[in-house]
Amino acid sequence: MVSVTFDDGWTSQYDNALPILNKYGIPATWYIISGSVNDAPPYMTKDQIQAFANRGDQIASHTVTHADLTTLTPAQVTTELSQSQTTLRQQFGASAAVDFATPYGASNATTTAEAKKYYATQRNTDEGFNSRTGFDPYNLLVQNVVSTTTTETVQGWINEAKTNGTWLILVYHEIGANVGEDIYHTDTAALDAHMAAVKNSGLAMKTVRQGAAAYGSGTPTPPAPPTTPDAAMTAINVVAAANPKLGAPTGSMVCGLINGGCYRNYVAGAILWSKATGAHYTMGAIRQTWAGTGYERGRLGYPITDEIGGLINGGVYQMYQGGAINWSAASGAHYTLGAIRQTWAGTGFERGRLGYPTSNEIGGLINGGVYQMYQGGAINWSAASGAHYTLGAIRQTWAGTGFERGRLGYPVSNEYAVAGGVAQDFQGGRISWSAGRGAVVTYK
Numbered sequence: 075m076v077s078v079t080f081d082d083g084w085t086s087q088y089d090n091a092l093p094i095l096n097k098y099g100i101p102a103t104w105y106i107i108s109g110s111v112n113d114a115p116p117y118m119t120k121d122q123i124q125a126f127a128n129r130g131d132q133i134a135s136h137t138v139t140h141a142d143l144t145t146l147t148p149a150q151v152t153t154e155l156s157q158s159q160t161t162l163r164q165q166f167g168a169s170a171a172v173d174f175a176t177p178y179g180a181s182n183a184t185t186t187a188e189a190k191k192y193y194a195t196q197r198n199t200d201e202g203f204n205s206r207t208g209f210d211p212y213n214l215l216v217q218n219v220v221s222t223t224t225t226e227t228v229q230g231w232i233n234e235a236k237t238n239g240t241w242l243i244l245v246y247h248e249i250g251a252n253v254g255e256d257i258y259h260t261d262t263a264a265l266d267a268h269m270a271a272v273k274n275s276g277l278a279m280k281t282v283r284q285g286a287a288a289y290g291s292g293t294p295t296p297p298a299p300p301t302t303p304d305a306a307m308t309a310i311n312v313v314a315a316a317n318p319k320l321g322a323p324t325g326s327m328v329c330g331l332i333n334g335g336c337y338r339n340y341v342a343g344a345i346l347w348s349k350a351t352g353a354h355y356t357m358g359a360i361r362q363t364w365a366g367t368g369y370e371r372g373r374l375g376y377p378i379t380d381e382i383g384g385l386i387n388g389g390v391y392q393m394y395q396g397g398a399i400n401w402s403a404a405s406g407a408h409y410t411l412g413a414i415r416q417t418w419a420g421t422g423f424e425r426g427r428l429g430y431p432t433s434n435e436i437g438g439l440i441n442g443g444v445y446q447m448y449q450g451g452a453i454n455w456s457a458a459s460g461a462h463y464t465l466g467a468i469r470q471t472w473a474g475t476g477f478e479r480g481r482l483g484y485p486v487s488n489e490y491a492v493a494g495g496v497a498q499d500f501q502g503g504r505i506s507w508s509a510g511r512g513a514v515v516t517y518k
């Protein structure tokens with residue numbers, strides 16, 4: 075028995091292997107990287123892979139991102155295994171992704187145990203022939219065909235399988251001259267000669283699924299596949315299509331973020347998705363500010379809108395679970411959140427006397443205080459005093475007393491109107507202002 079397999083889903087396989095397989099009527103098994111489908115070229119489009127499925131070939135899984143599974147966290151391994159299966163079945167039907175091949179042939183006891191939950195077989199790159207006696211469906215043995223493999227060598231493998239009644243699995247990568255990396259390609263003429271040898275061998279030509287079934291490998295019932303990645307991918311694609319300014323994707327979707335989130339990077343930014351927030355992009359200066367807070371793991375959490383323009387002075391903002399980031403050319407991009415944001419909101423946001431934030435929150439003040447600078451003043455917060463703004467002549471006077479380190483301490487109110495002027499209360503007293511007398515400090 076012989077199986078012909080191709081890894082990774084390269085465009086060169088469609089261009090150069092399909093005609094030869096058709097010429098000899100040989101079925102094949104395609105180990106596809108689900109996250110690279112449609113990243114064409116060098117990877118095949120969905121329609122090109124479908125052309126193989128239409129001739130009765132097997133579409134099998136080769137993970138989402140072609141990561142070395144032995145280097146990933148358990149959650150990441152699960153995602154690579156389960157999400158590639160979900161995606162490939164969504165694209166190519168329920169018979170897809172029953173069998174699996176490890177990227178780089180890399181597996182260990184942990185990754186293999188997880189693979190067993192989802193797949194009927196696992197193909198590594200260990201060389202040999204499979205026999206019914208001692209058959210290990212989770213370490214299918216193969217012969218690796220590379221650029222230096224001769225037709226005589228392939229003929230020798232065929233002869234050995236025939237003599238011993240074993241199962242030969244051939245592994246190919248890119249097909250064509252001058253394609254692929256290093257030795258992982260086979261010239262088109264060489265593949266033609268190999269397939270002629272396969273066809274003329276008299277060996278039964280099977281897909282991996284057919285071969286494994288002949289050796290007694292059943293199809294496992296995988297755990298209910300998580301629905302999240304499909305919803306995430308769909309939502310992310312919608313945002314990407316609506317925002318061409320993001321440019322092309324620079325990687326596959328990655329899941330496993332907090333609260334079940336996923337992201338995909340693009341040339342100009344990224345799109346974040348979580349079930350609670352939906353999909354929204356982040357980019358540019360606003361994304362940088364968000365990154366500075368620890369991305370979705372930080373106090374801002376996930377974005378809950380895209381960027382929204384049209385603010386005064388050409389400003390733009392984006393809402394997050396924990397607050398917002400405002401940008402204008404004059405002020406840069408800064409977040410606002412919590413009590414300080416509430417106080418700012420009370421002044422009319424960027425349209426009010428404070429204008430845009432010109433810093434993020436800055437901690438380290440006495441008594442655990444925090445402040446944030448704005449175009450028109452500042453907001454100070456401490457647990458004891460709450461969040462209050464200071465601006466104009468009253469702020470200047472407070473500055474003259476040493477801010478919160480002085481005798482007045484933190485503001486405990488915002489400005490309020492009094493007869494003839496305004497006043498503001500502080501922990502240590504009051505500053506009153508009137509047009510006639512200016513600012514006057516009254517200590518407690």
Ligand SMILES: [Zn+2]
Binds near residue numbers: 081176177178
């Ligand atoms: Zn591969």
